[in-house]
Amino acid sequence: MPVRLFNTYSRQTEVFIPLDPAGKSVKMYTCGPTVYNHAHIGNFRAYVFEDLLQRHLEARGYAVERVMNLTDVDDKTIRGARTAGRRLADFTQVYKDAFFQDIDTLRIKRASHFPAATEPRYIERMIAMITQLEEQGIAYQADDKSVYFRLAKFPAYGALAHLNLDELRPSGRVNSDEYEKENIGDFALWKAWDEADGDVRWDSPWGAGRPGWHIECSAMATAILGPEMDIHCGGVDNIFPHHEAEIAQSESCTGKKFVRHWLHCAHLMVDGQKMSKSLGNFHTLRDLLAKGFTGREIRYALLTVNYRLPLNFTLAGLDAARAALGRIDEWIVRLREHAGDAAPAAAPLAAHAEKFFASLDEDLNISAALSHLFDLIRESNAALDRAELSPAQAAALLADWQRIDGVLAFQRESAAIPAEVLALVEKRQQARTDKDWKASDQLRDEIAALGWIVKDTKDGPKLSPR
RNA sequence: GGCGGAGUAGCCAAGUGGGAAGGCCGAGGUCUGCAAAACCUCUACGAGUGGGUUCGACUCCCACCUCCGCCUCCA
Numbered sequence: 001m002p003v004r005l006f007n008t009y010s011r012q013t014e015v016f017i018p019l020d021p022a023g024k025s026v027k028m029y030t031c032g033p034t035v036y037n038h039a040h041i042g043n044f045r046a047y048v049f050e051d052l053l054q055r056h057l058e059a060r061g062y063a064v065e066r067v068m069n070l071t072d073v074d075d076k077t078i079r080g081a082r083t084a085g086r087r088l089a090d091f092t093q094v095y096k097d098a099f100f101q102d103i104d105t106l107r108i109k110r111a112s113h114f115p116a117a118t119e120p121r122y123i124e125r126m127i128a129m130i131t132q133l134e135e136q137g138i139a140y141q142a143d144d145k146s147v148y149f150r151l152a153k154f155p156a157y158g159a160l161a162h163l164n165l166d167e168l169r170p171s172g173r174v175n176s177d178e179y180e181k182e183n184i185g186d187f188a189l190w191k192a193w194d195e196a197d198g199d200v201r202w203d204s205p206w207g208a209g210r211p212g213w214h215i216e217c218s219a220m221a222t223a224i225l226g227p228e229m230d231i232h233c234g235g236v237d238n239i240f241p242h243h244e245a246e247i248a249q250s251e252s253c254t255g256k257k258f259v260r261h262w263l264h265c266a267h268l269m270v271d272g273q274k275m276s277k278s279l280g281n282f283h284t285l286r287d288l289l290a291k292g293f294t295g296r297e298i299r300y301a302l303l304t305v306n307y308r309l310p311l312n313f314t315l316a317g318l319d320a321a322r323a324a325l326g327r328i329d330e331w332i333v334r335l336r337e338h339a340g341d342a343a344p345a346a347a348p349l350a351a352h353a354e355k356f357f358a359s360l361d362e363d364l365n366i367s368a369a370l371s372h373l374f375d376l377i378r379e380s381n382a383a384l385d386r387a388e389l390s391p392a393q394a395a396a397l398l399a400d401w402q403r404i405d406g407v408l409a410f411q412r413e414s415a416a417i418p419a420e421v422l423a424l425v426e427k428r429q430q431a432r433t434d435k436d437w438k439a440s441d442q443l444r445d446e447i448a449a450l451g452w453i454v455k456d457t458k459d460g461p462k463l464s465p466r
Numbered sequence: 467g468g469c470g471g472a473g474u475a476g477c478c479a480a481g482u483g484g485g486a487a488g489g490c491c492g493a494g495g496u497c498u499g500c501a502a503a504a505c506c507u508c509u510a511c512g513a514g515u516g517g518g519u520u521c522g523a524c525u526c527c528c529a530c531c532u533c534c535g536c537c538u539c540c541a
Contacts, residue, residue, distance in 0.1 A: 241537090370479095455501085462502095
């Protein structure tokens with residue numbers, strides 16, 4: 001079954017066909033963080049979605065080469081560094097490090113490349129691209145010494161967002177005093193240095209300055225992936241103007257169709273409202289970890305709604321995520337115990353796993369996919385209860401789970417049981433043999449206090465992390 | 467004003483022109499010393515509102531209401 005993805009450009013769900021003539025490799029560019037702050041869970045929703053996309057494509061046999069850029073020079077990073085009284089590179093390094101920690105916490109696969117805008121080879125490429133655009137008469141230097149993209153030279157600008165530029169309403173974000181530009185929509189390719197930039201400056205044919213945000217992505221994307229790529233992702237708010245600008249710049253330079261499939265992730269809401277610091281509903285990953293939630297629980301909560309729908313993020317949703325994961329955990333433990341060392345043999349419930357992947361083929365329909373997973377869990381648990389599942393079949397279901405979890409990355413990490421806990425369990429078993437229920441219950445509480453749940457089963461006590 | 471997305475149970479949410487998935491929470495039951503887990507049963511006669519098309523609409527069409535996003539450097 002082919003993978004079908006919704007393309008923002010066409011507003012249609014399209015069969016995904018990679019550029020690679022062999023149909024094997026996939027080139028994917030994903031807009032990464034601007035490292036001026038800790039990323040918030042809205043940012044991470046997009047990264048988790050991109051991770052799901054990558055993993056599903058890999059599950060379907062594609063080799064994904066993924067680029068995620070780091071924007072480490074722009075207005076916000078400069079302002080942040082200035083406020084902090086630090087050099088830009090030192091300031092952004094803190095948030096780069098934090099970002100990598102955070103994506104590990106959320107089990108987001110590392111991209112193949114994490115280019116940073118300030119790396120000399122990319123700055124050089126940005127300058128080369130702007131130079132070319134200038135030679136083509138597409139870029140021009142204005143009186144303020146900055147270099148702008150001449151929108152009149154790229155009529156397709158606005159096609160991705162389906163905006164008619166003639167009908168744009170002037171908003172507060174447009175400074176109408178920017179008389180230096182020929183056209184109010186012309187965007188900056190190179191920003192001339194000014195005092196507020198401090199020592200953030202690169203030499204260029206147009207004087208000292210720094211690159212505009214849009215050209216950073218065009219340069220990094222085409223430098224690594226070439227002039228054409230299969231997939232470009234980002235948040236919906238990047239569609240206009242950022243991705244429009246990327247198209248305009250890249251295609252003007254290369255003469256080739258920049259991106260085949262544009263995928264955009266909808267916004268995340270918190271408690272039904274836009275997340276904002278003033279509303280007090282602003283969450284970073286760190287905040288949530290401090291509240292006792294784990295990375296995989298947050299991953300689950302961010303993943304369970306289709307990426308094109310707004311996601312309402314709540315603490316209750318995290319509780320539901322925890323419970324659902326617990327159900328998966330228990331199921332795996334049961335299967336493992338039952339399977340033992342048995343070699344996998346065809347299981348009667350294999351269709352569920354296939355439906356799981358088939359659902360993801362349909363523009364990553366994760367809700368439907370998870371429903372098939374839970375059907376599988378319920379039915380195989382029932383089969384185990386009825387002793388109708390052989391160890392070999394349990395082993396086969398575990399193998400299916402491994403494939404599924406290759407996409408979901410939900411599996412609990414196995415923790416070694418401390419000797420202290422084992423000793424308490426031992427003591428408790430003695431108490432139970434003596435029918436000293438009071439001591440038994442107290443020992444259970446002590447074990448729980450150490451972070452472990454003990455369950456009495458027919459086969460003796462079982463421990464699981466809390 | 468332009469463009470776009472969304473309204474399905476207490477919460478999250480799927481698919482579908484003809485029986486309304488799945489998860490969480492809740493109730494009852496089986497099992498258990500008690501729990502926990504698992505399993506079983508129950509939990510929307512109704513899909514924002516009002517019309518229309520149809521033998522039949524949650525699904526298609528129209529209008530309206532509400533929420534959200536973008537409209538020139540926010541994922």
